[in-house]
Amino acid sequence: MSRLIILFLHLSDTFYAMKSLQIFLIACAVNPFVLASSSAAVAYPSHYDIEAAENLVPVRREVYGGGRIIDISHRYHPDMPSWESPDGVGQFLWLPKSMKNGSLANNSEMKLPSHTGTHVDAPGHVFDHYFDAGFDVDTLDLDVLNGPALLVDVPRDKNITAEVMKTLHIPKGVKRVLFRTLNTDRRLMFRKEFDTSYVGFMKDGAQWLVDNTDIKLVGIDYLSVAAFADLIPSHLVFLEGREIILVEGLKLDGVQPGIYSVHCLPLRLLGAEGSPIRCILIN
Numbered sequence: 001m002s003r004l005i006i007l008f009l010h011l012s013d014t015f016y017a018m019k020s021l022q023i024f025l026i027a028c029a030v031n032p033f034v035l036a037s038s039s040a041a042v043a044y045p046s047h048y049d050i051e052a053a054e055n056l057v058p059v060r061r062e063v064y065g066g067g068r069i070i071d072i073s074h075r076y077h078p079d080m081p082s083w084e085s086p087d088g089v090g091q092f093l094w095l096p097k098s099m100k101n102g103s104l105a106n107n108s109e110m111k112l113p114s115h116t117g118t119h120v121d122a123p124g125h126v127f128d129h130y131f132d133a134g135f136d137v138d139t140l141d142l143d144v145l146n147g148p149a150l151l152v153d154v155p156r157d158k159n160i161t162a163e164v165m166k167t168l169h170i171p172k173g174v175k176r177v178l179f180r181t182l183n184t185d186r187r188l189m190f191r192k193e194f195d196t197s198y199v200g201f202m203k204d205g206a207q208w209l210v211d212n213t214d215i216k217l218v219g220i221d222y223l224s225v226a227a228f229a230d231l232i233p234s235h236l237v238f239l240e241g242r243e244i245i246l247v248e249g250l251k252l253d254g255v256q257p258g259i260y261s262v263h264c265l266p267l268r269l270l271g272a273e274g275s276p277i278r279c280i281l282i283n
Contacts, residue, residue: 062254070260070281072178072251073118079192082116083223088192089116114274115223120145120266121246124273126235135242137266137275144216144245149176149262149281151255156182159227160201162208170213176262178219180252188222189249200227206237210244217262219247219279250279 062071074080082089089112097107115121122140124131152168154160160179170177181199188195200220201209209215218225218238225246226234238244247264261282266275 062251068283070255070283072255072279072281073277074189074249074251076112076117076276080117081189081191081194081223082113084194086193089113112276114269114272114276115248116276118247118249118251118277118279119274120264120277121225121235121239121248122273122275123239123242126232126239130239130242131273134271136270137272138268138270140245140266142265144175145247145262145264145266147176147261149178149217149219149260150174151178151180151252151257151260151281153257154179154181154199156185159199159229160205162202162204165205165208165212170215173214175214176217176219177213177215178247178250178252178262179225180221180255180257183220183222184253187253189251194223196228198222198224198228200230201225201234201238202227202230203233203237206234210237210241216243217245217247217264219250219262221250221252223249247277247279255281 060075063069064071076089076092078090078092079088092110092112094109094111095106096109097103097105099106115125120137120140122130122137123135124133127135150170152170155164155167158164160181183189183198186195188198200222201218206226209218224231224235225238225248226232235246238246262279263282264277264279266277269275
């Protein structure tokens with residue numbers, strides 16, 4: 001029996017390896033003791049030290065380079081909130097090809113709503129004629145999505161109205177603003193159940209921004225920049241001119257207000273009106 005196993009492990013030619021495997025399986029079928037006596041053998045031999053691998057602990061960070069780089073994207077997991085879902089996003093990642101099942105490598109597959117987690121909106125999100133014309137995430141201006149940005153704290157007791165926008169005193173010339181709201185204090189992006197009471201822009205606040213500022217990137221800390229009560233009207237104001245890009249679901253806890261360099265990169269999804277996005281701030 002031991003000679004058969006050694007032969008199987010050392011044969012490099014695929015044809016002979018398969019033949020050896022067949023012999024091994026036949027031997028197990030003929031004599032069940034063969035299978036029982038080989039239970040201690042590793043089914044899929046590894047070149048790595050298994051005992052050492054069990055002690056490996058991956059490091060997951062929010063800050064890099066001694067505080068120079070801050071990740072403001074949320075980590076994707078099954079219990080993260082999903083639009084109007086009480087149960088979160090649920091399973092979105094599968095491993096149909098696994099090394100544990102004999103595949104040459106691990107290969108995952110993913111099925112995820114494009115407006116989940118930290119993500120970006122394209123004009124086709126709320127304008128069907130823009131969607132048909134091809135104004136998808138692949139057409140978004142990376143020059144807008146990358147550059148100097150201002151992080152501001154919004155008054156915590158109300159949605160972002162025209163009155164609130166006036167009190168923020170955002171200077172002319174500022175093109176990218178990240179709005180931190182009560183959503184961050186309430187840690188809504190860390191809750192599984194979707195919450196309609198999140199803070200966002202009302203239509204008049206969106207209109208004031210369009211009419212009175214130079215802002216082209218609007219970022220916010222929940223799944224929509226628009227308050228639930230003014231969901232579509234605010235989106236229409238922002239996206240009608242196709243100049244403003246909306247970044248939603250930002251992770252802004254623990255970040256000081258001020259000026260940063262923001263870098264956001266959506267996936268180049270042809271035909272998609274939204275995309276997951278990785279955003280970082282650089283001091």
